[in-house]
Amino acid sequence: MTDVKATNVHWHDGEVSREDRNALLKQKGATLWFTGLSGSGKSTVAVALEKALTEKGHLCYRLDGDNIRLGINKNLGFSAEDRAENIRRIGEISKLFVDTGVITLSSFVSPYRADRDLVRELHKDGEMDFIEVFVDVPLAVAEERDPKGLYKKARAGEIKNFTGIDDPYEAPLQPELVLNSHEMSLEQEVETLLKVLSERGII
Numbered sequence: 285m286t287d288v289k290a291t292n293v294h295w296h297d298g299e300v301s302r303e304d305r306n307a308l309l310k311q312k313g314a315t316l317w318f319t320g321l322s323g324s325g326k327s328t329v330a331v332a333l334e335k336a337l338t339e340k341g342h343l344c345y346r347l348d349g350d351n352i353r354l355g356i357n358k359n360l361g362f363s364a365e366d367r368a369e370n371i372r373r374i375g376e377i378s379k380l381f382v383d384t385g386v387i388t389l390s391s392f393v394s395p396y397r398a399d400r401d402l403v404r405e406l407h408k409d410g411e412m413d414f415i416e417v418f419v420d421v422p423l424a425v426a427e428e429r430d431p432k433g434l435y436k437k438a439r440a441g442e443i444k445n446f447t448g449i450d451d452p453y454e455a456p457l458q459p460e461l462v463l464n465s466h467e468m469s470l471e472q473e474v475e476t477l478l479k480v481l482s483e484r485g486i487i
């Protein structure tokens with residue numbers, strides 16, 4: 285892909301600030317970044333949290349691997365380079381959402397530490413909350429769950445470069461939160477997340 289450098293381009297501030305939008309929504313925009321193996325529970329937890337937050341009157345939005353890859357990132361595959369670009373774009377989108385005041389739930393395998401760290405850095409630019417949530421289950425558990433039948437296909441050699449099988453997953457070193465979804469109930473996971481959001485003044 286051609287890397288067109290942004291020369292003679294400058295950020296343009298409006299007259300409404302992020303603080304104004306946060307005040308309007310009575311919450312603070314933030315990104316919760318769910319990372320983990322396919323089948324670890326990222327989407328399930330994000331869906332449950334979205335429901336709980338909405339019931340409490342908070343505006344949130346889910347960005348999910350499969351959905352994003354059907355639209356804005358439909359030109360990307362699963363090479364390390366494409367995954368990096370996938371995560372970079374989602375990182376930028378998450379940051380824009382946070383700027384609007386929305387609590388953004390981003391669920392991506394995001395297997396490379398450097399890609400996730402780049403998203404963390406992007407959020408530092410705007411002093412925005414970035415909460416890395418490692419949904420951590422042993423590969424055997426994810427493979428046993430196999431909700432989409434993809435591990436079976438990967439083991440049969442029908443899918444190449446499948447994370448955990450013939451492609452790496454680099455676990456976070458210092459995530460804000462670890463959820464062991466094989467040892468916790470969905471309700472416990474949502475409660476834990478709501479507590480973190482409350483402690484940080486996001487809700």
Ligand SMILES: Nc1ncnc2c1ncn2[C@@H]1O[C@H](COP(=O)(O)OS(=O)(=O)O)[C@@H](OP(=O)(O)O)[C@H]1O
Pocket residue numbers: 321322323326327348349350353362366367368370371391392393394395432434443444445446447451
């Ligand atoms: N090769 C390979 N490796 C991992 N995952 C694969 C692959 N091929 C397809 N899928 C399906 O795509 C979903 C992962 O997309 P992501 O955008 O989250 O991946 S990444 O962050 O760019 O690595 C992932 O979704 P989840 O199961 O929800 O994690 C899979 O359903």
Ligand SMILES: Nc1ncnc2c1ncn2[C@@H]1O[C@H](COP(=O)(O)OP(=O)(O)O)[C@@H](O)[C@H]1O
Pocket residue numbers: 320321322323324325326327328329391429431465466468469470473
């Ligand atoms: N405590 C739990 N938290 C999350 N998912 C769970 C839990 N217990 C069982 N599961 C199951 O594990 C699977 C996780 O799949 P999914 O959420 O699609 O994972 P991912 O988005 O990481 O690929 C689902 O079938 C879900 O019902």
